[in-house]
Amino acid sequence: xxxxxxxQANAAxxxxxxxxxxxxxxxxxxxxAAFLRMVTSLEDTPKxxxxxxxxxxxxxxxxxxxxxxxxxxxxxLAQRSREPARNxxxxxxxxxxxxxxxxxxxxxxxxxxxxxxxxxxxxWGEVIRFKFQTKFAELDIIVDKVLSRIEANxxxxxxxxxxxxxxxxxxxxxxxxxxxxxEIIKAVNNGANFNAIAKQYSASGTAANGGELxxxxxxxxxxxxxxxxxxxxxxxxxxxxxxDGLVVLIRxxxxxxxxxxxxxxxxxxxxxxxxxxxxxxxxxxKLEAAAKLERDTASIDSCDGLVALNQTxxxxxxxxIKNINLGSFNRPLQALVNGLKAGVPxxxxxxNEGISVFMLCNRISPKTTLPSRDEVLQVEFDKIxxxxxxxxxxxxxxxxxxxxxx
Numbered sequence: 118x119x120x121x122x123x124x125q126a127n128a129a130x131x132x133x134x135x136x137x138x139x140x141x142x143x144x145x146x147x148x149x150a151a152f153l154r155m156v157t158s159l160e161d162t163p164k165x166x167x168x169x170x171x172x173x174x175x176x177x178x179x180x181x182x183x184x185x186x187x188x189x190x191x192x193x194l195a196q197r198s199r200e201p202a203r204n205x206x207x208x209x210x211x212x213x214x215x216x217x218x219x220x221x222x223x224x225x226x227x228x229x230x231x232x233x234x235x236x237x238x239x240x241w242g243e244v245i246r247f248k249f250q251t252k253f254a255e256l257d258i259i260v261d262k263v264l265s266r267i268e269a270n271x272x273x274x275x276x277x278x279x280x281x282x283x284x285x286x287x288x289x290x291x292x293x294x295x296x297x298x299x300e301i302i303k304a305v306n307n308g309a310n311f312n313a314i315a316k317q318y319s320a321s322g323t324a325a326n327g328g329e330l331x332x333x334x335x336x337x338x339x340x341x342x343x344x345x346x347x348x349x350x351x352x353x354x355x356x357x358x359x360x361d362g363l364v365v366l367i368r369x370x371x372x373x374x375x376x377x378x379x380x381x382x383x384x385x386x387x388x389x390x391x392x393x394x395x396x397x398x399x400x401x402x403k404l405e406a407a408a409k410l411e412r413d414t415a416s417i418d419s420c421d422g423l424v425a426l427n428q429t430x431x432x433x434x435x436x437x438i439k440n441i442n443l444g445s446f447n448r449p450l451q452a453l454v455n456g457l458k459a460g461v462p463x464x465x466x467x468x469n470e471g472i473s474v475f476m477l478c479n480r481i482s483p484k485t486t487l488p489s490r491d492e493v494l495q496v497e498f499d500k501i502x503x504x505x506x507x508x509x510x511x512x513x514x515x516x517x518x519x520x521x522x523x
Contacts, residue, residue: 130142130143130144131143132522133146133174133521133522134174134177134178134519134520134521134522135518135519135520136178136181136182136517136518136519136520137181137182137185137517137518137519138518139181139185141174141177141178141181145177145230146170146173146174146177147170147173148226148227148230149173149176149177149230149234150166150169150170150172150173151224151225151226152173152221152226152230152231153169153172153173153317154166154169155224155226156310156313156314156316156317157169157301157304157309157313157314157317157318158304158307158308158309158310159300159301159303159304159309160300160303160304160307165300168289168293168296168297168300171286171288171289172286172288172289172297172318174288174521175286175287175288175289176234178519178521179510179514180233180234180237182510182513182514182517183237183240183241183244183510183513184236184237184240185513186241186244186509186513187240187241187243187244190243190244190247191243194240194243195236195240198235198236198239198240199232199236201235201239202232202233202235202236202238202239203232205235206218206221206228206231206232206235210231238325241506242325242502244509245502245505245506245509246502248505248509249501249505249509252501252505253498253501256494256497256498256501259497260490260493260494260497263493263496263497264487264490264493266334266337267334267487267488267493268487270334270336271487273334273335273336274334274335274336274372274373274374275332275333275334275335275372275373276332276333276335276338276346276369276370276371276372276373277330277331277332277333277369277370277372278330278331278333278346278367278368278369278370279311279312279315279323279327279328279329279330279367279368279370280315280319280321280323280328280330280365280366280367280368281298281301281311281314281315281318281319281321281328281365281366282319282320282321282363282364282365282366282503283297283298283318283319283320283363283364283365283366284320284363284507285362285363285364287514288521291359291362291364294364295357295359295364297318297364298357298364298366299357301314301318301354301366302354302356302357302366305354305368306354311327311328311354311368312327312328312329313327315327315328316328320363320503320506320507321499321503322498322499322500322501322502322503322504322506323499323503324503326495326499328368330496331488331492331496332371332373332488333496339360341358341360342358342360342365342367345358345365345367346367346369349367349368349369350369351369351370351371351372352368352369352370353368353369354366354367354368354369355367355368355369382442382443382444382482383442383443383480383481383482384440384441384442384443384480384481385438385440385442385443385454385479385480386420386437386438386439386440386441386477386478386479386480387420387437387438387441387454387475387476387477387478388420388421388423388424388427388436388437388438388475388478389423389427389434389436389437389438389473389474389475389476390410390413390414390423390424390426390427390430390436390473390474391427391430391432391434391436391468391470391471391472391473392406392409392410392430392432392471392472392473393430393431393432393433393434393470393471394406394470394471394472396469403467403472406465406471406472407465407467407472410465410472410473410474411464411465413426414426414462414474417462417476418460418461419460420437420460420476420478423436423462423474423476424436424437432470432471434470437478443455453466453475454475454477457475457476457477458477459476459477459478459479459480460476460477461476461477462474462475462476463475463476
């Protein structure tokens, strides 16, 4: 569909591709390319612009194939998807009191082109679910097994991940897909939204959800993915990984060393008394201060008592640390806190500001929350959907008559 907001500069239309006799124009390609540049924030280089334009063309080709498959299944499906697609445009792009269509128009992007993309996403989901009903019928059994495994391994290491799966395209072979993967990493490192890129580029079933996998057990991941995750800092995106002819990017968003029962998630309240010392205090001064703290805290068995003692030392350092996540402490302090009993002062410890004694006041462990059945169902559905959709799209491409000017 051509947008109605076409300027005079875009009035001279050219057909750049045909799919089973249906035309794709330069206007449609330019609009989709502009949209991709907006949501991915890839570096604006001639090479990236050329690649994005090719990707936009391929996306439009695939949309025709998907819409044709949907029309063969139900001729009314696309029409019935227009209103949900319009709502998705608003949900994704509405800002500052303006509708999604208005916000896109301000950026020079025809909202009709983007609405067509959402229509295609909706009907393609219906096509895959219908074509492969028997595969999805096995989901309940799969979910039961996964839930049992999660319950049995609730204290095993978990990682929170998002993914982008890049499928080499007819106009973007594997080597250039690897280049694109590295450009995505560069863009994300410069502030681009990983999940927004996943929605446009990922071939995984998680694409609609921005590539979010959520919390998964580390040992349930394939060995090569495990290694990649272990090498990737929290908040960072992994190096591109080639798997089965695809290119995989993983963003490491968090880690629970002990799974859903990870003690680093505990909320801690601590009291402390700090005997101040100058930075150049001698070892003898430190030993004397530690001995004094041991004497002063020997009869203290409450956090209120330790806070009161801290005030007498005049360090100016807060005596009570309330409701702080254990994982926010450095590892040595985490180890110290894990060894404390409520109401029992620690041994004196040396810090930059002086000699300190700590006492555990309260420790609240969050209830072990396992994923709901619906959450597990969505994850397993996405896995099956992504694999089936990829294979079926390749089949449609092979059987189609596709002509391009490139």
